[in-house]
Amino acid sequence: MRPVPASGTDVFLCRLVDVPDGGSRGFDPARTGQDTVVVVRRGERLYAWRDACPHHGGTPMAWRKDAYLNAARDRIVCAAHGAQFDIATGICTLGPCLGQRLQKVVLDVRANEIYLKET
Amino acid sequence: MNIIGPDALVFGVDDVAACAQYLIDYGLEPVDVDDKGGRFEALDGTAIVIRHKDDATLAAGLGTASMLRKTVYGVADAQALAAIAAELRQDRDVRTLPDGSLETVDDMGFVLGFQLTVRRPLDLPAEAVNAPGAPNRPVNHTAVDENAPARPRTLSHVVYFVPDAAKAEAFYVERLGFACTDRLLGAGPFLKPAGTIDHHTLFLIQTPPFMKGCEHFTFHMGGPTEVLQAGTRFVNKGYQSFWGPGRHKMGSNWFWYFNSPLGCHVEYDADMDLHDDRWTARAIPMSADASQLFLFQQRDKWAPGGPPPGAAGAGERH
Numbered sequence: 088m089r090p091v092p093a094s095g096t097d098v099f100l101c102r103l104v105d106v107p108d109g110g111s112r113g114f115d116p117a118r119t120g121q122d123t124v125v126v127v128r129r130g131e132r133l134y135a136w137r138d139a140c141p142h143h144g145g146t147p148m149a150w151r152k153d154a155y156l157n158a159a160r161d162r163i164v165c166a167a168h169g170a171q172f173d174i175a176t177g178i179c180t181l182g183p184c185l186g187q188r189l190q191k192v193v194l195d196v197r198a199n200e201i202y203l204k205e206t
Numbered sequence: 207m208n209i210i211g212p213d214a215l216v217f218g219v220d221d222v223a224a225c226a227q228y229l230i231d232y233g234l235e236p237v238d239v240d241d242k243g244g245r246f247e248a249l250d251g252t253a254i255v256i257r258h259k260d261d262a263t264l265a266a267g268l269g270t271a272s273m274l275r276k277t278v279y280g281v282a283d284a285q286a287l288a289a290i291a292a293e294l295r296q297d298r299d300v301r302t303l304p305d306g307s308l309e310t311v312d313d314m315g316f317v318l319g320f321q322l323t324v325r326r327p328l329d330l331p332a333e334a335v336n337a338p339g340a341p342n343r344p345v346n347h348t349a350v351d352e353n354a355p356a357r358p359r360t361l362s363h364v365v366y367f368v369p370d371a372a373k374a375e376a377f378y379v380e381r382l383g384f385a386c387t388d389r390l391l392g393a394g395p396f397l398k399p400a401g402t403i404d405h406h407t408l409f410l411i412q413t414p415p416f417m418k419g420c421e422h423f424t425f426h427m428g429g430p431t432e433v434l435q436a437g438t439r440f441v442n443k444g445y446q447s448f449w450g451p452g453r454h455k456m457g458s459n460w461f462w463y464f465n466s467p468l469g470c471h472v473e474y475d476a477d478m479d480l481h482d483d484r485w486t487a488r489a490i491p492m493s494a495d496a497s498q499l500f501l502f503q504q505r506d507k508w509a510p511g512g513p514p515p516g517a518a519g520a521g522e523r524h
Contacts, residue, residue: 146448149446151228151444159220164220166272166466167471168421169271169272171254182416199221
């Protein structure tokens, strides 16, 4: 699916239903060849963070494409050293970057489509 | 003490099903595996063992994000096992488990096991490389086999994050007969037990206490082509490359590291240097340049004449 330019410079990521409820998905909006944004969905709520663990200065966190969550699906986990992050606040609750946090990414949802707000 | 190297690493994991699929896709053979976990073996019988983190049969955790619960060393014979027990019982509890193995704790709190090694001798050729003046592959034998199994041969080494690398090193050297083969200053020592000539089976990295745990483990492959072939298959299944492929300086091993659901990195490696008592350990400051001879990054297959490679096609991949 090719990114569709929206109003302004927002970048279309996907439809809301393309992120499974309770699950996560990675995106590569800048087309770097590797996912740089992780989106977690809980019902209608979305949480978006840069896919960059603060421990190693920005290394990717998934262990497999789109696999960012623990078994209970209540934490984002960095699959480098097992650091855990609160989904809603991005704060590291366990691991090498304890006390640090993920960098927030701003989304806009319009007509059940998810856009990355360029800031 | 005739310690050969790690026979097994035991992990208490959060997501057993994810870890099981990961280790199978990495190339290990599931043995006695069910939804509670099990054993994932390399060709010589060395293994990764996973259980759920709340499994009562597991040794206690390290109190950090690390999921490593135990490092089980294989030793050559009963005499070596007895010597280890006698040495370590001088200052710590060493339990003999029902299977005859020993269980104790190192000076950093890592649980250790010692057992008569389960390693089966391997009779497999190394990757054969032809060079002018040195033909190594029989005539009419093609090197490339797209369907080559490229399976992990043996558990090579484990790397620990430790809060006191000097104290940790002293335990393995003075109490268990390991030798330092090389040292990255600012990180820590590469250590080799007496029963192997591999450059290292253990590498220690100094970190703050809250990071204590396993940084990575790796299995030896049959050569650099197997590292790249197995790693490429792993990437194509969606697994996340972390570092590599490349070639380390100390140890000379080819490497490719991946993220994993085991709370640590998992590596493929090959062609590690071998050393004996005549070797003098080097010591150089840790840096990116000291760490690797060269470093590459996987990209999608492409050929001249085809569509533009790399980032231009990235949007299509989602």
